[in-house]
Amino acid sequence: MPTSDRYDALLLISFGGPEKHEDVIPFLENVLRGRNVPRERLLEVAEHYYHFEGKSPINEQCRRLIDALEGEFTENGTSLPVYWGNRNWHPMLAETVRHMRNDGVKHALALATSAFGSYSGCRQYREDIEAARAAVPDAPRIDKLPPYWQHPGFIDTMVDRVRVAQSRLPGATVVYTAHSIPISMSDGSPYVQQLRAASALVNRRLNLGEPELVWQSRSGPPTQPWLEPDICDYIRATDAKRLIVVPIGFLSDHMEVAWDLDTEAAQVAADRGIAFERAGTAGTHPLFVKGIHDLVRDALRDGIPNPCAEGCCPRMVRPPAPAR
Numbered sequence: 010m011p012t013s014d015r016y017d018a019l020l021l022i023s024f025g026g027p028e029k030h031e032d033v034i035p036f037l038e039n040v041l042r043g044r045n046v047p048r049e050r051l052l053e054v055a056e057h058y059y060h061f062e063g064k065s066p067i068n069e070q071c072r073r074l075i076d077a078l079e080g081e082f083t084e085n086g087t088s089l090p091v092y093w094g095n096r097n098w099h100p101m102l103a104e105t106v107r108h109m110r111n112d113g114v115k116h117a118l119a120l121a122t123s124a125f126g127s128y129s130g131c132r133q134y135r136e137d138i139e140a141a142r143a144a145v146p147d148a149p150r151i152d153k154l155p156p157y158w159q160h161p162g163f164i165d166t167m168v169d170r171v172r173v174a175q176s177r178l179p180g181a182t183v184v185y186t187a188h189s190i191p192i193s194m195s196d197g198s199p200y201v202q203q204l205r206a207a208s209a210l211v212n213r214r215l216n217l218g219e220p221e222l223v224w225q226s227r228s229g230p231p232t233q234p235w236l237e238p239d240i241c242d243y244i245r246a247t248d249a250k251r252l253i254v255v256p257i258g259f260l261s262d263h264m265e266v267a268w269d270l271d272t273e274a275a276q277v278a279a280d281r282g283i284a285f286e287r288a289g290t291a292g293t294h295p296l297f298v299k300g301i302h303d304l305v306r307d308a309l310r311d312g313i314p315n316p317c318a319e320g321c322c323p324r325m326v327r328p329p330a331p332a333r
Contacts, residue, residue, distance in 0.1 A: 015309055018090050018109060018117040020151060021075060022102060022134050025095030026065025026263060032098065033058045039097045050228070057268040067263035068098070070292065071122065074261070077293040081302045089305065092117070096137050103141040106148050118308050119153040120301065122260045124163055124291075125207075126156040127190060127200040132322040152313055154304055156199075158207045162300010166291045167207070167257055168214045174253045174288040175215075181251035181286060183217055184243065187258020188265065189224035189236045198322045201236065208257055225274070226265045240270070244277045252278060255288040262290050 027036040033055050041051055058065060075091050082089055090112075094105030109117060119138060123130035135153050142148035157163055171183060185208040187200075195201055201222075208220035225240040238246075240254065254274060256266050270287050278285035291297040307314070 015312060016089070016116050016118040016152075018092055018112075018114040018149070019078070019305060020105065020109070020117045020119040021071060021078075021091060021093045021122065022119055022137065022153075023071050023093070023095050023122040024067060024263070025098030025101075026067040027058060027098060028064050028068055030059065030063030033063045036098045046228070054228075057264060060272070061264075061267065065264045066267055067122075067261060068095075070261035070263060071095075073293050074122075074298070077295075077298045078301060081298050082305075085302060085306075087302065087306065087309075089309075090114075094141070096134070102137055103144045106141045106145045106151070109149050110145055110147055114149045116150045117152070118305060118313075119151050120304070121153065124156055124158040124260060125187070125200055125203045125258060126158075126322055127198050128194055128322045128324050129190070130200070130322075131156055132324070152308075154308065154313060156203065157300070157304060158203045159210070160300050160304065162297050162303060163291060164207065164210050164214075166294040166297040166300070167211045167255070167288075169294065169296065170289040170291075171211060171215060171253065171255055174255070174286045178251050178253055178284055178286040181253045181284065182221075182247070182249035183212070183215075183253045183255060184221045184223055184240075185211075185255045185257045186223050186225050186240050186270070187256070189227040189239070191229055192234045192236060194323075195236060200322075204258055208255075211255075211257070226269050240274050241277045244274060244281065244283065247283070249283060251284040251286075253286045253288055256290055260291050262292065266290060 027033045037051050037055055071093055075093055078091055092105050092109055094100055094102035096102060121131065121134040123134070138151050138153060142151065175181065187204050190200065205220065205222055208222055212218060212220045223238050223240045223243045224236045227235045227239065229235060244252065254270055256270060259266055275285050
């Protein structure tokens with residue numbers, strides 16, 4: 010495919026995560042800066058990372074996705090360099106934007122590692138881009154792709170992930186999970202609607218009926234209402250004897266999958282004698298990688314369709330940040 014001169018680079022933007030023990034506290038301080046989160050909560054979350062020797066899986070997941078995308082681009086004749094910057098840990102986004110400018114990039118396309126619309130999953134990344142550009146003189150222009158939850162590459166991937174989990178645990182109840190957010194943040198956001206619609210698309214392909222959506226990883230004070238039910242509460246109450254949990258709201262196996270599902274939720278299921286299987290995330294599944302290439306190809310040819318509406322996914326006065 011001939012490359013358009015509309016864009017001359019792809020920028021992958023992610024949340025970021027620590028890669029060694031001494032990174033954990035500075036990383037969490039970045040995540041929680043200005044958010045009035047008690048120190049004891051920060052230290053509690055730090056223990057999740059220390060359980061894995063201080064290393065979050067998310068940065069390695071980004072490296073693998075970049076490798077897969079570069080292979081897909083090469084195979085399809087798409088001559089587009091891929092850069093990577095994070096919100097909360099190295100490589101920090103401003104560092105990457107400076108690198109792009111020094112390389113002569115003029116107009117980049119950005120893809121966030123979040124498929125759904127919400128403040129932290131979409132609009133905040135747009136704000137991150139503008140803050141990084143403001144910190145770098147003569148920064149390239151950067152246009153973010155909108156959420157891609159309904160793209161065939163993502164839906165086809167999740168269908169296959171669930172199908173594989175079913176082969177490992179036949180006859181299991183299938184439940185979908187995503188990061189909980191405060192109810193006040195979900196108002197005015199398409200987050201819940203998009204998650205329900207994506208889960209329904211997957212279930213329809215698998216003849217599973219209406220999907221069941223639960224939530225996980227809340228981090229706010231008990232007095233603040235968040236989306237419910239929590240996945241662990243669901244497991245404690247369910248009559249199911251076999252359970253497949255599908256983390257449809259997460260693009261890769263980062264800490265909130267490795268700890269909140271593979272560790273905590275799996276233990277709650279074991280305590281109740283429930284057979285438990287966690288379906289894979291999109292990760293670097295070939296169908297997902299191809300889907301991203303298709304999004305990029307279309308943007309190179311036609312520009313970005315359906316850009317985010319002004320005012321969607323509003324920020325809270327004090328938005329919580331999930332610690333991945």
